[in-house]
Every structure is written in C-alpha cells, then in structure tokens.
Amino acid sequence: MDLLAAYGWTSYCAQQTPTQDPDGSIPARIVSEQRGLYQALTAQGELTVELSGRLRHEALSPQELPAVGDWVALRLAPDNQFGLILQVMPRKSRISRGAPGRTAQEQILAANVDTAFVVTTADKDFNPRRLERYLAVIWDGAARPVILINKIDLCADSAGLLAQAGLAFPGVDIHPISALQGQGLGPLSAYLKPERTCVMLGSSGVGKSTLLNRIIGKDVARLGAVRQADQRGRHTTTSRQMFILPSGGLLIDTPGLRELRLGKADDGLRRAFADIGSLSQRCRFRDCRHIDEPGCAVLAALQNGTLARSHYDNYLKLQKEQDYQRRREDPALEAQNKKRWKSIHKTMRSFDKLTRGEE
Ligand SMILES: Nc1nc2c(ncn2[C@@H]2O[C@H](COP(=O)(O)OP(=O)(O)OP(=O)(O)O)[C@@H](O)[C@H]2O)c(=O)[nH]1
Ligand SMILES: [Mg+2]
C-alpha cells in the first residue's frame, strides 16, 4: 500500500489505495516500455507485464496504449510473477507529440506528470523558438513547464541567456544549472517532491541523464560521450524510464528528441502565444489571420517593433503545423474513442467503490 503511495497513487486519485477490484485487477504504474514489454510498479513491487490481447486489438491509436507514467488496471498471473494490462486509466496530464506518418495520431511520451523540465544548454542548443514549441506541448498536456539551462560551466555569459529567456517566457520558472558540476540544483527540490512526477525533455546530449544521475547520487543511466564536432551526445538514452528519487519524487528520463512535432495543441499554443492573442482582440476582423489583413493589430505591432519578428514567424509556423494535424482528424476514430472511455470510467468507479468499502 505504502509502496503505491510512493509511486504517486494518492496524488493521482486523491483517494485511498484500493486493493483489488471485483474482476481481480489491481492498479499499477508503468515505469518503462521496451518492445511491447512493460515494467510496472504494483503495491507488491515491480514486475514485467504485457498488453492483454483485447487492449492490443482494440487500441485505435498509439495514444491509447500505456505510456511511461500511466496508471493501469493489471491482472496478475496466479504466481504473481507476470501480469496483463487490461486498461489504461484516465490521464491527469500527458506529454504528447504528433506521431510520424499520415494519420492524426499522437504519441504519448509521458503520462501523469506534474512538471516537465525542458532541458537546454547554454550553447548552440539554446533556441527560444524550440522552447516555445516545448512549452506549447507541455501546457497543452496540462503539465507545468520549467526551463533548465544546463552546462553553464561552459558558458561565459549564462546571465545574458537567462535574461533573454526570462523576457521571452514571462511567468515560466527558469534555472541555470550544471548537472556535471552539481551547480544550481538546489531549487529543483521544489519540484522533485514525494509523489510528484517530473519528466525531462530536450535534444540529445543536453545532459538529461547526467542530471538524473546527479540527483539520484549514483549512475543509474548511461551517458553519451560528447562529440567534439558539435558538442552533442549520441542518443545514449534509448527508451523512456521512470526513476524513484531519494527525495521520494519520481523522474522520467527520455531519449533526446530531434524535433517535437505538435499534436492538436490548441490550448498550449494559445498560452505560448498569449501576447499575440491579446493583440488580436484589436484586429479589425474577428477571423483575422494576421497575415495581410487591413487593420491587423498584430502586423501593426510587428511594424512598430513591439512584437519580435522571430516570435511571430514561429507563431505562423506552429499554427500551420497544427492546422495540418487538425485536417487529419478522423471523426469515426473520435466516436470509437468516446465509447472506449465509457468502459474505462466504469473500471475507475469499481476501484472507487472498493476504496470506500474499505473505510
Ligand atoms: N560541461 C558539461 N557537460 C555536461 C553537463 N551535463 C552533461 N554534460 C555532458 O554532456 C554529455 C551528454 O550528456 P547526457 O546526460 O548523456 O545527455 P542526454 O540529454 O541524456 O542525451 P540523450 O540521452 O541522447 O538524450 C555527457 O558527456 C555529459 O558529461 C554539464 O553541466 N556541463
Ligand atoms: Mg540520456
């Protein structure tokens, strides 16, 4: 029981821990996935589990399959050494990206996270436009973004970068750190609290695994050697994995992302470009696209220099990407999706009843 709480069950449910539901399934949290085999944490400990045939066949898109951080309903084999995932429980938050290919599918990188660390470095990787993309995705998934500027030991002017980031992202926590030398890590304990789940996202070689090792205090993750040519690692981390920290918090390490393709990130985009949103209220036309319309307040701000050109360009680019994603949506898929969630909520209620019955 206590073990489940340590994995964040209480903060996920804001309820007491259930034991078994009427069908004999138990709650478990996914810590990693590799080639169709999952590691799951249960009240009894960690074990290897697999998708039930039904879940595998009925999943309409990758986002319906378990992701690291997901809570699932598990049926244990009689010897308790193996389990089948029957259902994925509703996600409190998620980090999802548009999946490659022609469909409107999204891929879940991590589920039920409180904080998403966007790790970048105080060198070439630092790019406000890329950060905007990350923030949009994180906000859209209902998690809280925090920017970590790593490798400040390599940078002469980290204060300058920090000021630049602070201006570009008002209201977002930004911390300059050196994972290698252990500098600036103190403030991170505010996020890495018991039962809280954090995930690290960012390009390959920015030092995510180094940070994980530093926080845990031993080498749990393998690191990439820095290539001399471009100071980047070589995708050392190959799968997403959740770790329990000495503080009691949970931290998910992920492989470096080449590009973070947007899904249907409406809310996230609105938030990442809130300045353009508020300008647009003064556009003459309500459906102004801010491209060539007369009386456009956004274009006016561009002209008088109060709106940065690169920020605006990125807005148009991400908007376009999102429109594309939206056009690929499939109404039939959506209807089937709704049906699926009905049955999932039923299982949740049975967990619920049990909890109350226990009191
Ligand atoms: N100078 C310096 N080097 C660092 C720092 N943090 C990490 N590195 C180095 O950067 C290289 C890549 O670090 P990793 O931790 O493997 O990077 P990663 O983000 O996990 O990369 P992927 O797993 O490929 O996504 C390693 O050689 C680290 O020693 C830092 O704060 N300062
Ligand atoms: Mg790594």
Ligand SMILES: [Zn+2]
């Ligand atoms: Zn306009």
